[in-house]
Amino acid sequence: MRKILLIGAGRSSSSLITYLLQKSFSENLHITIADVSIDLAKKILQNHKNSIAITLDIFNNEERQKVIKNADIVISMLPAHLHLNVAKDCLAFGKNMVTASYISDEMSQLNDEAIKKNLIFMNEVGLDPGIDHMSAMKVIDSIREKGGKMLLFESFTGGLVAPESDDNLWNYKFTWNPRNVVLAGQGGAAKFLQEGNYKYIPYHKLFRRTEILNIEGHGKFEGYANRDSLKYKTVYGLNDILTLYRGTIRRVGYSRAWNVFVQLGMTDDSYTIEDSEHMSYRDFTNSFLAYNPHDSVELKLRHYLKIDQDDIIWEKLLEIDIFNPNKQVVLKNATPAQILEKILKDSWTLKEDDKDMIVMQHLFGYELNGKKHQIESSMVCIGDNQTYTAMAKTVGLPVAIAALKILNGEIKTPGVQIPISKEVYQPILKELEENGIVFKEKEASYFGYNPDVIIN
Numbered sequence: 098m099r100k101i102l103l104i105g106a107g108r109s110s111s112s113l114i115t116y117l118l119q120k121s122f123s124e125n126l127h128i129t130i131a132d133v134s135i136d137l138a139k140k141i142l143q144n145h146k147n148s149i150a151i152t153l154d155i156f157n158n159e160e161r162q163k164v165i166k167n168a169d170i171v172i173s174m175l176p177a178h179l180h181l182n183v184a185k186d187c188l189a190f191g192k193n194m195v196t197a198s199y200i201s202d203e204m205s206q207l208n209d210e211a212i213k214k215n216l217i218f219m220n221e222v223g224l225d226p227g228i229d230h231m232s233a234m235k236v237i238d239s240i241r242e243k244g245g246k247m248l249l250f251e252s253f254t255g256g257l258v259a260p261e262s263d264d265n266l267w268n269y270k271f272t273w274n275p276r277n278v279v280l281a282g283q284g285g286a287a288k289f290l291q292e293g294n295y296k297y298i299p300y301h302k303l304f305r306r307t308e309i310l311n312i313e314g315h316g317k318f319e320g321y322a323n324r325d326s327l328k329y330k331t332v333y334g335l336n337d338i339l340t341l342y343r344g345t346i347r348r349v350g351y352s353r354a355w356n357v358f359v360q361l362g363m364t365d366d367s368y369t370i371e372d373s374e375h376m377s378y379r380d381f382t383n384s385f386l387a388y389n390p391h392d393s394v395e396l397k398l399r400h401y402l403k404i405d406q407d408d409i410i411w412e413k414l415l416e417i418d419i420f421n422p423n424k425q426v427v428l429k430n431a432t433p434a435q436i437l438e439k440i441l442k443d444s445w446t447l448k449e450d451d452k453d454m455i456v457m458q459h460l461f462g463y464e465l466n467g468k469k470h471q472i473e474s475s476m477v478c479i480g481d482n483q484t485y486t487a488m489a490k491t492v493g494l495p496v497a498i499a500a501l502k503i504l505n506g507e508i509k510t511p512g513v514q515i516p517i518s519k520e521v522y523q524p525i526l527k528e529l530e531e532n533g534i535v536f537k538e539k540e541a542s543y544f545g546y547n548p549d550v551i552i553n
Contacts, residue, residue, distance in 0.1 A: 105174035113493030121147035197223030231522035249462030255346025259452035268348035287322035320344035366434035
């Protein structure tokens, strides 16, 4: 049997594992799931005869190298910073490798050796990055093939709660790593191109500069800018493009409310708060406000951020209990961001039968035969439950499909790469469609830069 090794069985692995199990008989596969904790893996495997779950300490070189040496292909779903040792072992033992993570500089440096050994190290083949690359390049390549010149590319992705499980005022629940949600947008200004002009949005203004999106059949959303859209000029071959903007999707009103946390300093992860384990949620909120023995915490916050009592933002803040004197932080030596994450988990964790939703939309503006055109491409995926989420499906399925296509020799070009070539994206997108992940494309009126779209 052909042996697939999956290292890391976190919350995005359920659909990945199930896909491989379903293919195991027809494709003659044996799947080994290796993780420090194998409870989730065992739950999904259910003693399937073509699988095994093993405990693996990724930092134990002997253990790690033994399981990699025994595999035909390796899928790493570890945190991004842990891929490198796996990749080096794959080079040493001549194994192809697939990850959903962004290519690091260290991973890029393995490219020449991977090519020399005729190995494929496929990265960024999950959701975002991943499906966004493939679906975008499919349309961009088709525009180029008919002689069109790209003028505009905007791309938005969001992990949200599905409408039937949307039971809070924020219209949001955690569908992936909560820490990444709390820290979103930090680490420098958001950078993008608009009508040939370089634009920058500093972090403290990021959530007040949003673009309104309409997804047919699903209503209105908002998008805020990702940190660096400019790197996609080179990645997608868009060096002469006039408008290039990538963003994150939320329901309308989320960003304005989230901005309260940013302005208070609650998303800061650079220092720890003294005696945090003995704080209440109310104490935590009060710690960012001026001292005034006569005004309540609520009054001080409203005055500080100029929030009216009948503003929906105020209702959202009350809903997540940040003024509750009876709920304890408990976390010792915690940063503000860590405490905020704990508070939000109380309200935003998916319940067992909750469904999540992935929304992605691309806008392509181009010129052909002297006329300007625009294509709108959108995808919406609804999860099944807390385990088989839309996030797990859209991250895990393309990873699994890519691994099988590489194993079967359908993807052949070696090197450290992302899925932007037709050889890679065409068969993966085709199979994703067969699994219900479908992009709907339509022609739209070309609008270029619309100053009414951006909230200043």
